[in-house]
Amino acid sequence: MRHQARDPAVRITNLAETREQEFVHRRRRYSFMMGIRVVCVIAAAPLYAISPWLALVAIVGGAVLPWSAVLLANDRPRKRTPPAREMLRRRSELALGAADSDSGAQPDPADESRDGRTVDG
Structure with a gap:
């Protein structure tokens, strides 16, 4: 007689986040990225005195971050x-x-x- 392998038990910790938890996580990520954008835009002026290239990098960062923040904030994890x-x-x-x-x-x-x-057939 052959013994069948037992399936692993399903644990409650394997469940996905609730929608509310997921929304809070995405909102925090968006807020963090927009905070970095504010720092980039404000830092562009003093950086111009040091190097125009550093100011340009800060301005580009300030322009690209909102776009990427919106994309990441609207992105949901794949369904498991x-x-x-x-x-x-x-x-x-x-x-x-x-x-x-x-x-x-x-x-x-x-x-x-x-x-x-x-x-x-």
């Missing part, structure tokens, strides 16, 4: 596969892997249609 669906996928992969290893034969690629679906 729900734990139950992930467990079912792993279980089916394990079952298919065990069936392939029990038979010892490699699947014949000619048995499958070109789009990846198996056709019976």
